[in-house]
Amino acid sequence: MKFLVCISNVPDTTTKITFTPDNKEFNKAGVQFVINPWDEYALTRAIELKEAQGSGTVTVLNVGEADTEPNIRKALAIGADDAIRVNAHPKDAYFVAQQIASVAKEGGYDVILMGKESIDYNGFQVHGMVGEMLGIPTVAPAMKLDMNGNTATLEREIEGGKEIVEVNTPFVASCQQPMCEPRIPNMRGIMTARTKPLKVIEPVGEGARTEVAEYALPPKKQGVKLIPAESAGDLIKLLRNEAKVI
Amino acid sequence: MSVLVVVECDNGEVKKSSLEVASYGSQVAQMLGTSATAIAVGEATEANLAKLGEQGISKVLYDAEPRLKDFVNGAYTKLIATAAQQEDSKVIVLANSNIGAAVGSRLSVRLQASLATNVVELPKVNNGQFLVKRGAFSGKAFADVTLQGDRKIIAVKKNSIEALHEAGKTAQVVAFSAQLTDADFADAPKQVVMQDQAGGILLPEADKVVSGGRGMKGPENWYLIEDLAKALGAATACSKPVSDVDWRPHHEHVGQTGITVSPNLYIACGISGAIQHLAGVNSSKVIVVINKDPEAPFFKAADYGIVGDVFDVLPKLTQAVKELG
Numbered sequence: 001m002k003f004l005v006c007i008s009n010v011p012d013t014t015t016k017i018t019f020t021p022d023n024k025e026f027n028k029a030g031v032q033f034v035i036n037p038w039d040e041y042a043l044t045r046a047i048e049l050k051e052a053q054g055s056g057t058v059t060v061l062n063v064g065e066a067d068t069e070p071n072i073r074k075a076l077a078i079g080a081d082d083a084i085r086v087n088a089h090p091k092d093a094y095f096v097a098q099q100i101a102s103v104a105k106e107g108g109y110d111v112i113l114m115g116k117e118s119i120d121y122n123g124f125q126v127h128g129m130v131g132e133m134l135g136i137p138t139v140a141p142a143m144k145l146d147m148n149g150n151t152a153t154l155e156r157e158i159e160g161g162k163e164i165v166e167v168n169t170p171f172v173a174s175c176q177q178p179m180c181e182p183r184i185p186n187m188r189g190i191m192t193a194r195t196k197p198l199k200v201i202e203p204v205g206e207g208a209r210t211e212v213a214e215y216a217l218p219p220k221k222q223g224v225k226l227i228p229a230e231s232a233g234d235l236i237k238l239l240r241n242e243a244k245v246i
Numbered sequence: 247m248s249v250l251v252v253v254e255c256d257n258g259e260v261k262k263s264s265l266e267v268a269s270y271g272s273q274v275a276q277m278l279g280t281s282a283t284a285i286a287v288g289e290a291t292e293a294n295l296a297k298l299g300e301q302g303i304s305k306v307l308y309d310a311e312p313r314l315k316d317f318v319n320g321a322y323t324k325l326i327a328t329a330a331q332q333e334d335s336k337v338i339v340l341a342n343s344n345i346g347a348a349v350g351s352r353l354s355v356r357l358q359a360s361l362a363t364n365v366v367e368l369p370k371v372n373n374g375q376f377l378v379k380r381g382a383f384s385g386k387a388f389a390d391v392t393l394q395g396d397r398k399i400i401a402v403k404k405n406s407i408e409a410l411h412e413a414g415k416t417a418q419v420v421a422f423s424a425q426l427t428d429a430d431f432a433d434a435p436k437q438v439v440m441q442d443q444a445g446g447i448l449l450p451e452a453d454k455v456v457s458g459g460r461g462m463k464g465p466e467n468w469y470l471i472e473d474l475a476k477a478l479g480a481a482t483a484c485s486k487p488v489s490d491v492d493w494r495p496h497h498e499h500v501g502q503t504g505i506t507v508s509p510n511l512y513i514a515c516g517i518s519g520a521i522q523h524l525a526g527v528n529s530s531k532v533i534v535v536i537n538k539d540p541e542a543p544f545f546k547a548a549d550y551g552i553v554g555d556v557f558d559v560l561p562k563l564t565q566a567v568k569e570l571g
């Protein structure tokens with residue numbers, strides 16, 4: 001079975017977010033980029049399923065400029081077989097989805113796995129767009145994924161519960177915990193990753209449909225009002241009479 | 247031309263987040279000089295749908311097909327796309343829920359519309375420019391985004407828009423059919439399993455949340471969190487390490503890699519306030535922190551704080567809430 005795992009290159013979760021002085025762009029200076037944490041679930045699960053099947057391939061795909069290659073290599077070190085980079089700035093979700101759909105169609109992949117959402121842009125939309133572009137189902141967000149022949153059984157998270165969904169290949173799923181325990185690269189993986197194929201291709205399709213005009217940081221808090229532990233009950237009175245939230 | 251609002255219903259009731267979405271949609275309609283029509287999904291009653299007039303909706307379309315009671319991506323997408331075409335809707339508004347966002351992304355491709363999810367404010371519309379503010383960087387920032395093209399889809403983040411309540415106004419409820427076939431239900435769920443929610447309050451919909459971290463010491467102490475939550479009518483939540491070791495279920499984990507919440511009140515008990523945790527909660531209106539360490543970083547993000555032991559403070563708070571009556 002052919003697995004395609006889409007990975008996004010995002011600022012490390014500890015990053016303090018700042019912008020360029022005109023607030024038009026994210027300030028990359030000094031920022032460490034990582035594989036989007038949700039995408040690690042997709043990657044590890046694809047490798048596990050391939051191993052269980054005893055055959056098949058896991059291809060990682062990133063839409064990004066050359067500076068994403070260290071994280072693509074990391075995905076290869078974790079256990080993907082080969083990689084494709086679409087050489088373009090990921091302008092928006094629609095643009096990215098077109099690239100993924102095009103690669104998926106040409107490569108005839110059976111299972112297309114993504115993360116739940118990117119932690120930088122929080123779109124939660126690339127998977128749905130790709131499913132629609134290819135005319136196949138998308139299951140998002142999936143907490144569990146098992147394969148039996150060409151049929152997948154997934155648990156999809158819904159507000160307040162979960163759905164058990166069955167789909168046949170090809171399909172798209174976006175992954176989140178507790179699907180698996182994301183793997184980290186080992187020494188052997190790191191060595192072999194260097195020689196695994198990484199193909200760079202040029203983008204296709206139309207441009208973006210959205211554009212960021214300006215970024216802003218959340219307003220700063222006024223400062224904390226401390227209540228002595230002995231008179232903890234006073235807090236409740238403040239929440240009712242001052243903050244008016246209860 | 248009209249604005250189309252997607253309203254999610256459950257057990258006959260319109261979800262709170264959908265009342266916000268309806269209010270958002272009717273205000274956009276007013277800006278554009280048109281009216282707002284709703285398309286309802288899920289299990290609804292005619293009386294509750296008619297009440298959407300209070301949120302400024304003039305007409306509600308409803309397909310009583312029983313298989314639409316549960317979420318089916320294919321069927322919902324076709325239903326809403328058909329309604330959008332019938333109503334010639336240039337703007338579609340839905341909730342940034344697991345249903346709304348999943349359908350929204352498919353619709354954006356099918357209807358060739360631009361899409362913004364996680365939207366937190368009414369749009370700014372002038373000279374044909376359409377600008378929306380959305381959350382980005384997992385709660386650490388906002389982005390003003392222009393939506394291009396003549397069709398737009400907006401998924402509104404929960405608890406960011408105040409629902410309108412214009413008493414006495416009613417919407418006209420109209421039967422609607424998208425002529426759905428079996429093929430549209432191919433990806434219907436085999437089974438739906440609902441969690442046993444503490445006090446029946448869903449975390450993503452909650453306007454008050456009591457949350458516990460490693461400082462709670464173990465799952466056997468969670469009754470302290472639950473008692474306070476129950477007294478307040480709040481949902482319960484936790485930090486990531488707490489769900490990682492299974493003290494609490496995964497769906498309660500908030501933060502950058504869990505769910506983001508934006509309640510009116512977030513009470514953090516024995517949580518240090520790591521940057522990844524703050525990202526998921528810092529759009530809460532009022533944050534209360536209870537921690538025995540006065541240097542805990544969470545105090546910097548808090549509105550109210552108590553430096554103290556949760557085992558001493560929590561029972562006092564629960565008692566004080568009960569005394570309020």
Ligand SMILES: Cc1cc2nc3c(=O)[nH]c(=O)nc-3n(C[C@H](O)[C@H](O)[C@H](O)COP(=O)(O)OP(=O)(O)OC[C@H]3O[C@@H](n4cnc5c(N)ncnc54)[C@H](O)[C@@H]3O)c2cc1C
Nearest residue numbers: 006008063090092093114115117118121122123124125126
């Ligand atoms: C510095 C910087 C600035 C950026 N600015 C913008 C911007 O202004 N507007 C904007 O829309 N995007 C921007 N991005 C790109 C963003 O990271 C995404 O690649 C893309 O926009 C999709 O984001 P999303 O949140 O909608 O994806 P989601 O729908 O949340 O992503 C779901 C899944 O899709 C897959 N996926 C997402 N992006 C990619 C990708 N590039 N390659 C392969 N798979 C992917 C992943 O599996 C991901 O888990 C920026 C990125 C960087 C690094």
Ligand SMILES: Cc1cc2nc3c(=O)[nH]c(=O)nc-3n(C[C@H](O)[C@H](O)[C@H](O)COP(=O)(O)OP(=O)(O)OC[C@H]3O[C@@H](n4cnc5c(N)ncnc54)[C@H](O)[C@@H]3O)c2cc1C
Nearest residue numbers: 459460461485486501502503516517518520522523538556
């Ligand atoms: C990639 C990545 C993603 C992450 N995503 C998330 C996320 O989404 N959400 C999240 O929460 N974390 C996330 N984390 C983890 C995060 O970095 C912190 O480790 C975590 O939030 C700490 O949880 P905590 O505050 O419960 O525990 P601790 O940091 O151990 O804090 C416990 C606190 O309890 C206080 N305390 C102890 N005893 C008492 C008492 N008796 N009374 C009062 N106070 C007491 C202590 O002073 C301390 O401040 C992520 C980490 C990584 C690397």
